[in-house]
Amino acid sequence: MPRHDVTRPQNIEAILALLPRERRQVVLIDGGSGSGKTTLAPVVAAAIPDAQLLRLDDLYPGWDGLEEGSRMVHERVLAASEPGWFRWDWENDRTAEWHTVDPSRSLVIEGSGSLSRNNRALATLGVWVELDEPTRKRRALERDGDAYAPHWDRWAAQEAAFLERERPQLLADLVIDER
Secondary structure, three states: OOOOOOOOHHHHHHHHHOOOOOOOOEEEEEEOOOOOHHHHHHHHHHHOOOOEEEEHHHOOOOOOOHHHHHHHHHHHHHOOOOOEEEEEEOOOOEEEEEEEOOOOOOEEEEOOOOOOHHHHOOOOEEEEEEOOHHHHHHHHHHHHHHHOHHHHHHHHHHHHHHHHHHOHHHHOOEEEEOO
């Protein structure tokens, strides 16, 4: 079985080569659950001076919240005059504290649903991470185990609906194919 390493130097270099140097960067990293976007995002954020990192896993309002999370990125972070977001408290199934996003600093946003048409229009770069579903499922369940297993099918259905409607892989400036 091949070992997937989405953080290979050539992937990071390809992302950085597409970013203009003279302004604030907003990078959207999307892909199916378990594709490697959560591993890739902090490496990309570390390579962009003073970048902030927003993980949609911290924002989705529960297991049925992919669409809402994507919309909140647009309304509360990218298009907002005072950008920020409420963290989702998964244990208590409710919103938690507010997090402010500094609009003067670069931002890497990672998560399923981040690369929508509305979000892409306000971002510098869109990245899609491609990986086959059996490998993604295995990796996601190894990572999150019992907490994720009962929710895989309903989350995968939300991802499929998002892919059908938004076609994020076509909105991407760069596709990292890990198949």
